[in-house]
Amino acid sequence: SAVISQKPSRDICQRGTSLTIQCQVDSQVTMMFWYRQQPGQSLTLIATANQGSEATYESGFVIDKFPISRPNLTFSTLTVSNMSPEDSSIYLCSVGEWAGNTIYFGEGSWLTVV
């Protein structure tokens, strides 16, 4: 399985600011996803990061709030913009080789907005 590194692992952010989370994979992967996990909740897919093109967002998530980049097959970033306390969550990067196969997760980035 791929080794996935996320930065930062934790951060405390001021309301109204933006934070960019990085996801680095040690091998080229076809699929990269970003999930959000609110406190005590399950995972919700934010978007699929597409290499060289705009990300595909799920219902309820928009590019202005969660801009995503994926310049190559091993790296992606998720920005949480204009943060509010409701954005306090764990944000998880995940990767997969092809549709219908196992997806693997990074350790997550735990953001607290104050």
Place this chain on the structure above:
Amino acid sequence: SQQGEEDPQALSIQEGENATMNCSYKTSINNLQWYRQNSGRGLVHLILIRSNEREKHSGRLRVTLDTSKKSSSLLITASRAADTASYFCATDDYGQNFVFGPGTRLSVLP
């Protein structure tokens, strides 16, 4: 839309006992996966079972899949304190959309 639903939401057992968690889903799936999450950490993949499989084993883990009932179970045998975590099922609907259930919080008491 919500797909997997785990049951129970929380489970507390003694070390050495077996733990069984169930997952139900609503639509046709390609495969179903189980993950473990230790508090505040990332998800660790445990096992994948495809829609044409009925049972899989991995160490102390046993997963069953009943597509007629749209349900799966995860059995952890001879549980250990280190098994304390949240367990999630995730279904794949032949696309790239993995949908996670709400999870079961397992506590294994020494």
